[in-house]
Amino acid sequence: MERKVHVQTTINGEPAEFLCEPRQSLLECLRDILNLTGTKEGCNDGNCGACTVTMDGRIVTSCLVLGVEAEGAEITTIEGIARGNELHPLQKAFLEEAALQCGICTPGFIVAAKALLDQEPHPTEERIRWWLANNLCRCTGYDKIVKAVQKAAQEVTL
Amino acid sequence: MKWFDYQAPRNIGEAVEAMTLHPTARPLAGGTDLLVQMRAGRRTPDLIVDIKKIPELNQLHFEPGLGLTLGAAVPCYRIYNDSAVSRAYPSLAEVANIIGGTQIQGRASIGGNLCNAAPSADSIPLLIALGATARITGPSGERTIDVAAFCTAPGVNVLQPGEILVSIQIPPTAGGARYLRFIPRNEMDIAVAGAGVSVTLSNGNIQSAKIALASVAPTPITVDASSLSGAPVNDDTLKKAGELAAAAAKPITDMRGTADYRRHLCAVLTRRALASAIAAAKESK
Ligand SMILES: Cc1cc2nc3c(=O)[nH]c(=O)nc-3n(C[C@H](O)[C@H](O)[C@H](O)COP(=O)(O)OP(=O)(O)OC[C@H]3O[C@@H](n4cnc5c(N)ncnc54)[C@H](O)[C@@H]3O)c2cc1C
Ligand code: FES
Ligand code: FES
Numbered sequence: 001m002e003r004k005v006h007v008q009t010t011i012n013g014e015p016a017e018f019l020c021e022p023r024q025s026l027l028e029c030l031r032d033i034l035n036l037t038g039t040k041e042g043c044n045d046g047n048c049g050a051c052t053v054t055m056d057g058r059i060v061t062s063c064l065v066l067g068v069e070a071e072g073a074e075i076t077t078i079e080g081i082a083r084g085n086e087l088h089p090l091q092k093a094f095l096e097e098a099a100l101q102c103g104i105c106t107p108g109f110i111v112a113a114k115a116l117l118d119q120e121p122h123p124t125e126e127r128i129r130w131w132l133a134n135n136l137c138r139c140t141g142y143d144k145i146v147k148a149v150q151k152a153a154q155e156v157t158l
Numbered sequence: 159m160k161w162f163d164y165q166a167p168r169n170i171g172e173a174v175e176a177m178t179l180h181p182t183a184r185p186l187a188g189g190t191d192l193l194v195q196m197r198a199g200r201r202t203p204d205l206i207v208d209i210k211k212i213p214e215l216n217q218l219h220f221e222p223g224l225g226l227t228l229g230a231a232v233p234c235y236r237i238y239n240d241s242a243v244s245r246a247y248p249s250l251a252e253v254a255n256i257i258g259g260t261q262i263q264g265r266a267s268i269g270g271n272l273c274n275a276a277p278s279a280d281s282i283p284l285l286i287a288l289g290a291t292a293r294i295t296g297p298s299g300e301r302t303i304d305v306a307a308f309c310t311a312p313g314v315n316v317l318q319p320g321e322i323l324v325s326i327q328i329p330p331t332a333g334g335a336r337y338l339r340f341i342p343r344n345e346m347d348i349a350v351a352g353a354g355v356s357v358t359l360s361n362g363n364i365q366s367a368k369i370a371l372a373s374v375a376p377t378p379i380t381v382d383a384s385s386l387s388g389a390p391v392n393d394d395t396l397k398k399a400g401e402l403a404a405a406a407a408k409p410i411t412d413m414r415g416t417a418d419y420r421r422h423l424c425a426v427l428t429r430r431a432l433a434s435a436i437a438a439a440k441e442s443k
Pocket of ligand 3: 101
């Protein structure tokens with residue numbers, strides 16, 4: 001029988017619930033049901049990282065997670081990164097270092113980079129590049145992104 | 159994606175029952191193969207059985223005399239973040255770290271890599287070289303088989319209707335092991351060829367060696383390396399190991415590389431992986 005499923009979860013620190021079809025990805029649930037459109041769809045097959053969110057502390061590609069799997073989980077999206085009205089140091093650094101052009105990859109990069117800095121405040125450039133290997137950018141050529149993450153790493157620890 | 163139902167059983171019995179009642183059901187571990195295949199219409203299950211809430215499938219337990227129990231749903235990051243496991247099986251921790259990128263490793267399991275049975279699966283040659291076995295449970299009880307016999311064709315494995323993989327058992331290692339692959343990029347790509355090797359040493363000679371290959375046959379394949387037993391550790395032996403691998407490979411030509419190129423890669427990767435495994439075996443003494 002085709003029945004929607006009721007999912008209770010936590011998104012950006014707030015309890016959230018929604019009704020979805022089992023076949024809907026977490027990405028679709030975030031964007032189309034919860035109107036959290038900051039998370040982007042690029043490839044829809046796990047390669048580009050534009051849809052990156054954290055789930056119970058780990059970064060995942062939300063296009064490869066079912067919405068129903070969010071039951072009981074803690075999800076953080078790009079909408080939960082700023083501190084109130086104050087941009088997160090990563091967000092500021094991306095602006096200051098011009099680490100984006102079209103911007104479609106940016107939410108994924110920022111969510112992924114934040115997860116790295118949260119666990120390793122002083123990553124090397126090599127570590128940053130490997131960590132972000134699952135995030136693709138068609139515009140910037142990556143150097144500016146890596147520089148922005150390095151800059152934010154300095155500021156996070158100030 | 160076509161409509162399907164979703165269940166997340168809390169124990170093996172419920173999972174097997176659900177799988178038995180629904181012949182087209184598929185188990186879901188990290189979903190990094192399954193959801194991609196379903197979206198492409200290559201698999202159309204009417205039920206997804208999420209196995210991540212079953213305790214046995216989340217076990218990651220190393221016991222020095224007994225070896226490693228790797229639950230079928232354990233995601234890659236847990237393997238390389240576990241210091242005891244990484245110390246005992248550095249080659250396994252390394253493989254967990256090359257499957258996809260950080261996001262994929264947050265979800266993808268070695269069990270899923272094995273069950274997906276891709277010829278290019280990075281973990282399978284190493285599991286074969288490490289002498290791993292697969293613990294399977296189904297409607298008619300439990301059975302254990304060698305990982306070397308698990309994959310039967312591209313995307314096909316030995317599991318019968320209703321059966322699931324519970325865990326992968328890896329015996330304690332007395333030597334060294336290594337998996338090396340060739341991919342055009344540094345990460346996030348499919349192996350053109352891969353070689354998993356394990357070795358034990360005795361009095362400076364090779365006591366026994368195991369070699370398995372990825373991406374050069376319809377399934378991961380085991381190379382008969384018995385002729386290396388007793389051989390001295392030198393360049394000739396490394397070269398011979400490479401030749402055995404190249405001779406065992408049955409590659410095809412496709413967009414990733416020609417058959418000849420792949421055979422050449424088998425020799426080079428096997429030689430290097432064996433040299434590296436020998437170094438690891440010496441270090442672990
Ligand atoms: C961007 C990207 C990069 C990737 N890079 C690599 C790579 O470098 N190397 C590589 O080898 N692979 C790679 N993969 C493929 C995939 O990530 C791996 O094969 C992964 O290990 C699959 O594990 P999973 O837990 O996600 O499996 P799932 O997708 O959950 O399952 C895979 C298959 O196994 C079945 N299955 C799962 N668990 C069980 C069980 N316990 N019992 C019975 N059947 C089961 C499922 O029904 C399904 O058919 C990549 C995938 C993506 C999307
Ligand atoms: S949209 Fe999810 S990885 Fe590209
Ligand atoms: S800024 Fe356009 S894809 Fe990265």
